[in-house]
Amino acid sequence: MRLDKFLCDCNIGTRSQVKDLVKKGMVQVNGTVVKKSDIAINEDTDIIEFKGERVSYRKYVYILLNKPAGIITATEDKRANTVMDLIKPLPVKDMFPVGRLDKDTTGLLLITNDGDLTHKLLSPKYHVDKTYIVTTAKPVSQSDIEALCKGVDIGDDKPTLPAKASLLPDGTLELIIHEGRYHQVKRMLEAVDNEVTALHRSSFGPLNLENGPESGCWRELTQDEISKIIIR
Numbered sequence: 001m002r003l004d005k006f007l008c009d010c011n012i013g014t015r016s017q018v019k020d021l022v023k024k025g026m027v028q029v030n031g032t033v034v035k036k037s038d039i040a041i042n043e044d045t046d047i048i049e050f051k052g053e054r055v056s057y058r059k060y061v062y063i064l065l066n067k068p069a070g071i072i073t074a075t076e077d078k079r080a081n082t083v084m085d086l087i088k089p090l091p092v093k094d095m096f097p098v099g100r101l102d103k104d105t106t107g108l109l110l111i112t113n114d115g116d117l118t119h120k121l122l123s124p125k126y127h128v129d130k131t132y133i134v135t136t137a138k139p140v141s142q143s144d145i146e147a148l149c150k151g152v153d154i155g156d157d158k159p160t161l162p163a164k165a166s167l168l169p170d171g172t173l174e175l176i177i178h179e180g181r182y183h184q185v186k187r188m189l190e191a192v193d194n195e196v197t198a199l200h201r202s203s204f205g206p207l208n209l210e211n212g213p214e215s216g217c218w219r220e221l222t223q224d225e226i227s228k229i230i231i232r
């Protein structure tokens with residue numbers, strides 16, 4: 001791999017910034033300052049340092065964000081703060097959220113640069129469960145729960161697929177779905193003549209927020225979490 005591509009992929013800067021930094025002598029390869037950014041390096045065996053600190057190449061990075069309310073799920077927006085604004089500095093470039101949570105929805109959002117995994121995680125074919133804690137305007141009855149579990153008409157071609165729903169001791173609803181239709185949970189509650197007043201995603205597949213991070217914060221997935229989420 002070329003040194004400039006390696007440094008760009010590690011989010012050190014753009015191609016032209018990286019070229020400049022190398023020219024200024026800020027990059028070392030195996031302990032030697034290099035001045036040309038188009039040289040070939042071996043990203044597995046060479047030791048690359050920028051300002052004296054080791055730069056490690058990671059093809060894929062997986063971040064777990066505890067999204068606060070009021071932030072939109074997008075990679076960029078001219079007016080509003082996006083979830084990407086909460087993750088600074090980005091460990092690698094070209095990261096994006098896996099699916100979306102509405103502006104007022106809180107909780108678990110996965111962010112990665114692994115497009116293939118994203119595609120699989122969002123495909124109904126792989127049945128990745130998403131757990132939502134739903135606060136509703138009115139109490140949810142037993143017959144509502146049965147309807148939500150069976151599938152409800154939310155105005156699409158087909159009713160929602162079978163889900164799991166149960167009432168928690170505090171009166172909120174725990175709803176587990178494996179589809180990801182637009183505003184799905186809000187529309188499911190509308191279908192049973194109710195309204196969502198707060199929505200929190202507490203888990204996504206094998207991932208949950210039990211070990212943090214706090215709202216508004218993020219952390220990289222552990223190796224164990226990565227191995228659980230990867231679909232081959």
Ligand code: URA
Nearest residue numbers: 102105183184185186
């Ligand atoms: N369903 C919704 O209605 N909103 C979300 O943010 C996620 C699921």
